[in-house]
Amino acid sequence: MLAIACIKQVPDTTQVQIDPETNTLVREGIPFIVNPYDTHALEESLRMHDQFGMRSIALSMGPPNTEATLRKACALGVDEAILLSDRCFGGADTLATSNVLATAIDRLAQEEELGIVFCGKQTIDGDTAQVGPGIASRLGLQQLTLVDKIEHLDLEKKTIRVRRKLEGRHEIVEAPLPVMITTVRELNRPRYPTVPMRLAARDVEVRTWDNATLQIDPETVGLKGSPTWVCKIFSPERDQGEIIGDGVNDPDGTADLLIDKLLSKDLLAL
Amino acid sequence: MTSSKIIILLLFSASGLAFVWSLYRRLSLVQLGQGKGRFDRFGERFGNMLLYAFGQKKVLARPYGVNHAIFFWACLFLVAVNLEFVLAGIFPALHLSHLPDALYVPIRLGSDLFSFLTLGAVAAALVRRTFFPLYPEARNIEGYFIVIIIAVHMLAYFGINATEIAQGQERASAWMPISLFASGFIKGASPAELASLHSLFWWVHAVALLVIFNYLIPFSKHLHVITAIGNCFFRDLDKPNTQPRETFEIGADFGADSVAKLSWKDLFDSFACTECGRCEEACPAHHTGKKLSPRQLIHDIKQNLLANREAIKNGQEPPLPLIGENGEGSCSEESIWDCTTCGACLQACPVFIEHPLKTVKLRRHLVQEKSSFPEELLNLFENSEQRFNPWGIPPSDRGKWCQPFGDRTFDAEQNEYLFFVGCAGAFDNRSKHVTAAVAMIMEAAGVTWGILDKDELCCGDSLRRLGNEYVFDQLAAKNVALFKERGVKKIVTQCPHCFTTLANDYRQYGLDIEVIHHSELIEKLLAENKLTLPQQKKQGKMLFHDSCYLGRHNDNFDAPRQVLKQATGSSLLEFGRNRENGFCCGAGGGRMWMEELSGTRINRERVQEALQQKPETICTACPYCMTMLGDGLKDEGAGEVKVKDIAEVVAEALEGQA
Ligand code: SF4
Numbered sequence: 068m069l070a071i072a073c074i075k076q077v078p079d080t081t082q083v084q085i086d087p088e089t090n091t092l093v094r095e096g097i098p099f100i101v102n103p104y105d106t107h108a109l110e111e112s113l114r115m116h117d118q119f120g121m122r123s124i125a126l127s128m129g130p131p132n133t134e135a136t137l138r139k140a141c142a143l144g145v146d147e148a149i150l151l152s153d154r155c156f157g158g159a160d161t162l163a164t165s166n167v168l169a170t171a172i173d174r175l176a177q178e179e180e181l182g183i184v185f186c187g188k189q190t191i192d193g194d195t196a197q198v199g200p201g202i203a204s205r206l207g208l209q210q211l212t213l214v215d216k217i218e219h220l221d222l223e224k225k226t227i228r229v230r231r232k233l234e235g236r237h238e239i240v241e242a243p244l245p246v247m248i249t250t251v252r253e254l255n256r257p258r259y260p261t262v263p264m265r266l267a268a269r270d271v272e273v274r275t276w277d278n279a280t281l282q283i284d285p286e287t288v289g290l291k292g293s294p295t296w297v298c299k300i301f302s303p304e305r306d307q308g309e310i311i312g313d314g315v316n317d318p319d320g321t322a323d324l325l326i327d328k329l330l331s332k333d334l335l336a337l
Numbered sequence: 338m339t340s341s342k343i344i345i346l347l348l349f350s351a352s353g354l355a356f357v358w359s360l361y362r363r364l365s366l367v368q369l370g371q372g373k374g375r376f377d378r379f380g381e382r383f384g385n386m387l388l389y390a391f392g393q394k395k396v397l398a399r400p401y402g403v404n405h406a407i408f409f410w411a412c413l414f415l416v417a418v419n420l421e422f423v424l425a426g427i428f429p430a431l432h433l434s435h436l437p438d439a440l441y442v443p444i445r446l447g448s449d450l451f452s453f454l455t456l457g458a459v460a461a462a463l464v465r466r467t468f469f470p471l472y473p474e475a476r477n478i479e480g481y482f483i484v485i486i487i488a489v490h491m492l493a494y495f496g497i498n499a500t501e502i503a504q505g506q507e508r509a510s511a512w513m514p515i516s517l518f519a520s521g522f523i524k525g526a527s528p529a530e531l532a533s534l535h536s537l538f539w540w541v542h543a544v545a546l547l548v549i550f551n552y553l554i555p556f557s558k559h560l561h562v563i564t565a566i567g568n569c570f571f572r573d574l575d576k577p578n579t580q581p582r583e584t585f586e587i588g589a590d591f592g593a594d595s596v597a598k599l600s601w602k603d604l605f606d607s608f609a610c611t612e613c614g615r616c617e618e619a620c621p622a623h624h625t626g627k628k629l630s631p632r633q634l635i636h637d638i639k640q641n642l643l644a645n646r647e648a649i650k651n652g653q654e655p656p657l658p659l660i661g662e663n664g665e666g667s668c669s670e671e672s673i674w675d676c677t678t679c680g681a682c683l684q685a686c687p688v689f690i691e692h693p694l695k696t697v698k699l700r701r702h703l704v705q706e707k708s709s710f711p712e713e714l715l716n717l718f719e720n721s722e723q724r725f726n727p728w729g730i731p732p733s734d735r736g737k738w739c740q741p742f743g744d745r746t747f748d749a750e751q752n753e754y755l756f757f758v759g760c761a762g763a764f765d766n767r768s769k770h771v772t773a774a775v776a777m778i779m780e781a782a783g784v785t786w787g788i789l790d791k792d793e794l795c796c797g798d799s800l801r802r803l804g805n806e807y808v809f810d811q812l813a814a815k816n817v818a819l820f821k822e823r824g825v826k827k828i829v830t831q832c833p834h835c836f837t838t839l840a841n842d843y844r845q846y847g848l849d850i851e852v853i854h855h856s857e858l859i860e861k862l863l864a865e866n867k868l869t870l871p872q873q874k875k876q877g878k879m880l881f882h883d884s885c886y887l888g889r890h891n892d893n894f895d896a897p898r899q900v901l902k903q904a905t906g907s908s909l910l911e912f913g914r915n916r917e918n919g920f921c922c923g924a925g926g927g928r929m930w931m932e933e934l935s936g937t938r939i940n941r942e943r944v945q946e947a948l949q950q951k952p953e954t955i956c957t958a959c960p961y962c963m964t965m966l967g968d969g970l971k972d973e974g975a976g977e978v979k980v981k982d983i984a985e986v987v988a989e990a991l992e993g994q995a
């Protein structure tokens with residue numbers, strides 16, 4: 068049974084700056100990282116492997132350099148890593164992206180029964196939280212979003228019970244397999260790769276599927292298949308903050324100032 | 338030859354052979370370890386051996402060491418005398434009495450006095466072991482046994498001499514005060530009684546000797562009488578806290594989880610340990626109630642080697658794991674993570690055992706092969722790999738502190754020094770003030786400097802001491818390549834951790850240029866009059882805390898003190914445990930990034946010690962010490978005491994100039 072983790076290589080957004088002139092992201096020299104939420108998706112698919120003997124697969128759509136991210140997944144121990152890469156996939160919005168990912172998952176499911184698809188709850192560059200649900204609706208999978216705990220998995224009966232982390236409450240949900248789960252940070256603590264695994268991952272073959280393999284209608288992928296596009300990126304104007312006191316040399320005095328300030332704005336109820 | 342002589346001959350020959358054989362068997366176990374012998378710089382090594390083993394220099398560094406030195410020197414003398422005892426027992430022609438008086442009398446006198454001194458040392462050892470042991474387990478049977486056997490051996494020796502004197506056979510009796518005194522007790526005995534007394538004492542003396550040579554030396558910690566000499570010869574002549582590199586190849590071992598993956602020297606160390614407990618007493622982790630004891634670590638390695646030797650020889654899985662909760666012979670993970678790599682144990686050990694090196698090897702295994710480490714280190718590891726600093730702050734912020742100084746990108750043509758700011762200096766709000774002070778001092782002294790800004794990577798000190806050699810290796814290689822690419826000739830650091838890593842560890846990566854810590858640079862600038870302080874700034878009572886990585890690991894004790902004295906014009910307060918014996922702040926060895934969950938807190942202990950001196954300011958030359966002491970002062974409710982870096986004190990003295 069398959070436990071597939073969909074992961075995305077994103078620019079380290081803490082390091083990305085916006086060019087105020089062109090209103091675009093300055094990406095030069097910015098390192099790529101695995102979308103942090105996806106690391107939890109990946110970890111959970113590895114746990115499915117460790118605990119239930121499922122086959123863990125890391126799947127990523129992106130330019131050829133995404134291979135680096137998939138190699139990291141190999142160093143963590145996935146059974147297989149597949150890169151979905153084709154020129155025509157470029158510039159995709161969430162609709163087109165979920166199309167490619169769903170097609171690839173469907174293809175994998177032809178050969179082996181699909182159990183769970185894990186996606187991070189959202190990416191730190193797009194923040195849409197749509198790709199996971201997009202995959203689920205295309206493939207007709209049950210959607211379990213914002214999962215922070217897998218309560219029970221019964222491979223005999225093919226059911227799963229999870230806990231969803233919602234605003235101020237939790238929800239326990241049960242569903243029949245196959246399911247799509249989006250993961251939040253609290254779900255698990257991602258493992259750290261061992262050196263022998265890192266070294267082995269250098270030589271592992273990362274399979275690439277292009278559109279010749281996937282055979283998707285080119286009109287439904289990439290820029291062409293994307294009904295939404297980003298017109299402008301900018302940093303919102305905000306009122307200048309204020310530095311009060313001298314926290315380094317007079318932390319106590321500064322704390323007093325801060326409390327007075329909060330009280331005066333009625334932000335601190337006593 | 339009479340039958341009794343034949344028995345003696347056989348007995349002693351057998352004993353001699355058994356001694357050599359058992360020594361060989363035990364010491365050849367070190368061959369199960371890795372690496373090559375240390376025979377380079379032979380002269381220096383030989384000198385070390387004379388000074389530290391035969392001269393007992395480090396043993397004598399502690400008051401009670403005198404007693405050991407007496408034992409040692411007396412034993413050296415008595416070994417020679419005992420050789421005569423054995424030989425003359427078999428071949429009477431070899432008896433010392435055949436020597437002329439000029440030689441014979443002094444030897445007899447010496448033996449008498451040394452034996453008596455040894456008895457005194459035995460008494461002192463018994464009292465100490467019973468009433469003031471360095472650690473409670475020192476009151477063990479073996480410990481008492483050896484002292485008592487030595488006492489028996491000495492008493493029997495006096496017994497033999499006394500009977501010989503009573504028999505009128507000792508021509509030097511007038512020069513043997515103790516033996517002569519003892520002979521008074523058996524004066525009235527008949528010749529037959531004297532003869533049987535003589536043979537009784539002779540046999541007691543002989544049996545004690547056999548026990549010492551055939552049991553105590555080869556099979557107990559008293560093997561150290563031989564191995565300690567070797568250890569003084571084989572000691573690491575360089576910086577013992579610079580770990581060896583690892584090669585990252587498939588199939589290689591990363592770190593050690595078995596004695597067979599330690600070095601032969603690590604194993605030899607375990608046989609050289611005298612279990613004196615000095616390391617444990619000096620250890621900040623042990624002192625504050627953590628699980629770690631460096632003495633126990635060395636002991637466990639020995640016990641593990643003894644328990645696993647057959648399996649290892651036969652290429653089988655060792656039955657007793659080196660890392661785990663299996664009691665004696667196995668090191669618990671918790672204790673492995675307790676170490677601050679402060680080096681107090683290295684300093685205290687009279688026989689140069691290299692403890693933290695072993696700890697780091699065990700950590701390397703845990704991190705690199707098992708991914709098993711305290712939770713809070715995950716962030717450190719990920720941040721160091723992804724954003725090249727422990728906090729995971731964007732590298733673009735690295736140069737922010739420098740804004741008031743304008744663009745200071747390093748330029749080999751214009752700048753004498755690369756200022757390697759370090760992560761604390763670049764990102765920690767408190768330490769940024771120190772960074773600015775160092776920059777200001779260089780400006781005032783006309784020293785040209787530049788920074789690598791966002792391209793500087795963490796030096797990797799914490800990673801290396803924590804056993805994450807893989808990521809350290811990447812950072813080190815990239816930093817060194819960057820220094821070369823930018824044409825860097827001289828580097829100044831403001832952090833002892835950056836300093837030791839660049840100056841010592843990066844040598845392994847081919848970095849062979851001047852690296853200087855800011856304390857030394859400032860001292861030099863003051864001495865050369867390039868930096869003049871217009872006003873000495875009185876700072877009230879000031880206490881200086883030695884950073885382990887500046888002081889103990891790099892022998893820089895005087896520069897920061899000198900700088901402070903010149904900047905303030907007043908003398909400094911000193912900790913009781915200072916300089917070589919300084920007590921760690923608790924942050925070294927990557928402990929900066931870890932919780933301190935067991936025992937009391939190391940930084941609070943150090944701060945309590947500081948407060949006894951009632952200082953107004955505690956001075957440091959290390960950003961980690963600064964954080965730890967600052968936190969400790971708050972915890973102790975002594976927030977009014979300031980913590981300052983030496984550079985800040987100098988900058989304050991400079992301020993009048995501007
Ligand atoms: S290096 Fe320091 S903390 Fe570590 S064992 Fe030695 S004395 Fe203890």
Ligand code: SF4
Nearest residue numbers: 610611613614616686
């Ligand atoms: S390691 Fe050194 S200091 Fe520690 S007990 Fe052994 S001999 Fe003594």
